[in-house]
Amino acid sequence: METPPQRQRPGRAPAQGNRTGRPRQAEVARLAGVSQATVSLVLAGRTDKVSIAPETQRRVLEAARTLGYVPDPAARRLAAARNNMLGVFSFTATFPTDVRHSYYPFLVGVECEAAEQGYDLVLFTGSSTGGAGSGGPEALSRVRLADGCLFLGRHAPAAELRRLVDDGFPVVHLGRRDELDGLSWVGADYISASREVVAHLAALGHRKIVLVREDDEAPASTDREHGFLKGLEEAGLPAGPDAVFRTADPASALTPDVLRGWLDAGVTALVAEETDTGAAWLALERTVAEAGLSAPDDLSLAVLGSPPPERDSAPVTGFDIPRTELGAAAVRMLVALVAGEEAQEPLVACPFRPGASVGPPPTPAG
Amino acid sequence: METPPQRQRPGRAPAQGNRTGRPRQAEVARLAGVSQATVSLVLAGRTDKVSIAPETQRRVLEAARTLGYVPDPAARRLAAARNNMLGVFSFTATFPTDVRHSYYPFLVGVECEAAEQGYDLVLFTGSSTGGAGSGGPEALSRVRLADGCLFLGRHAPAAELRRLVDDGFPVVHLGRRDELDGLSWVGADYISASREVVAHLAALGHRKIVLVREDDEAPASTDREHGFLKGLEEAGLPAGPDAVFRTADPASALTPDVLRGWLDAGVTALVAEETDTGAAWLALERTVAEAGLSAPDDLSLAVLGSPPPERDSAPVTGFDIPRTELGAAAVRMLVALVAGEEAQEPLVACPFRPGASVGPPPTPAG
């Protein structure tokens, strides 16, 4: 074997060995006896738009196969602004110790739909863990490796998101997010679902219903209240301030006395919102038990969402949050944005879930 | 070579608006009144090696802050071959429906240690889901976006891994993997841990011990057998072929009759390997119950690993697999490789776990 002692000509003619040790299009081109541009065209499959001699195509493809050519994702993204990858950024630790609070169900849908759409997934871990660029604006900036990015969690910093959106980087937020205009999001239709729960109760004859909720300004909370009030209105029921019991600490504020006060006032059904912690529902459930009452005999109970899955008791009336479907919908929207299309319908319906905790109101005289 | 006066001056003076709408170093340079190279130096903090006027540095930093400059990860990777990100690739779905079979515990350690080391994490979903480049060699190639990559799962295709390794791309495999030389890996020290379990049994007085294992050539299985046999040897116990019961289907092959046969032959302790499915241990446990026996009175039982966590009965003697620590160790090794250093010790010790399923051998005559 004779390796002529050529001293590395700089630039022009690509030598056989490059920094990465892996063939680039230039090498393929040399082997196929064509130009690098032709290689790019053939490999990108754009042969219909520019039309290249079949024989040439064959040579290029074979050369690529021989050399084991694989495109460099970074270069692809840099040059074409696309590399067929979607980012997912979650602000809480992606792999929390407590699995219940994770975004697992969403991610199942995301992963599945991304594959369906022919995109690969790239997950970025949150800055909460104190990674490389935590704190700085760089933390969010790395998502630019992908063609677009999905954001999970309520606490996505507005400024950074704003920046991405303003730069025209495709972003979809999982969960309603109205204060940032221009930001696309998909979310569960808590309003309709909550209204439906109230309608169900009203249809059974309940005339006085109280909502127990936490003191939180998150859309997920306010949406539920809106839907609840709307449901009361539509059923012709009083929707005064007494209809909503709002407290920062349901566990201590929701005492058996409070509960009995409601019943004495004619309340026959209680509805609790569901949150990350499930505090409102858990407090309600516990207080009812402490007061020696039980649903649906003494009163009806419903939850605006799904109660923590750890209980194996009878199902509670409420609605299901279609987390997997939400993830999939988010991916579809992101793909649309990446393709330069308009974002579609952001709301995903929550199916009503009948349960054993709701019945007709008890007759007044027992 | 002179560039003739073309319209739309190429390169030289970067206009204010670029494709991404986001400032690049050139813009920062213009605002600070320096060259783009200076910006790069200052921003990279290499001011000690080239030494730049403090005043200049101040101007550059301020300009960068004013414009809200953030580096482009793709460009960074392309130019410098580094972007401070570590990849994680798992071949089974990253978010399986069945959480027990996931790599969750590993990932907890990986995420934590990556943050510790100042690296960001990028997760690539497996080709199993049928993503963009499933099947093709491109599936694995996208990991090149990161500085190095961690691979999870037994089924990482050898050819693709070989390619990455040959190209000098830093790769660490989670789990022993010897058939690919040059491939770095970290794994649990099943051999020592299994030996220790046998030593524990021998010290209690057991003289005849049988290992129940599946018919699998995975290192995780063979390592356990090696350690088991080594333990027998060191205790001066017979390590003949009878000492290992190997079957493709423990559930049907491990009958109460087989079990009684062992006891009649003087066997006083049984050891099962732990695998993904836990088939060997589950079969053993069930058969013992069916035979009307119980541990540790009638015989001693141990498992080479941790039994499925769903049981809330007494702890079984065996060893713990330090999954989280394994993830962390893998990250440390990967960081070393990325830095061009040698890979360190690949084995992580599995702590012995005392349990209630092991005791002294029953006295022959009851």
Place this chain on the structure above:
DNA sequence: TTGTACGCGTTATCAA
């Protein structure tokens, strides 16, 4: 101490 020039690997636009 700072600026010039080039390369990283790909896509895209033109002439030829």
Place this chain on the structure above:
DNA sequence: TTGATAACGCGTACAA
């Protein structure tokens, strides 16, 4: 149909 050539944004020898 194909082949130069220019970006894409950043890092870095080397020259000034």
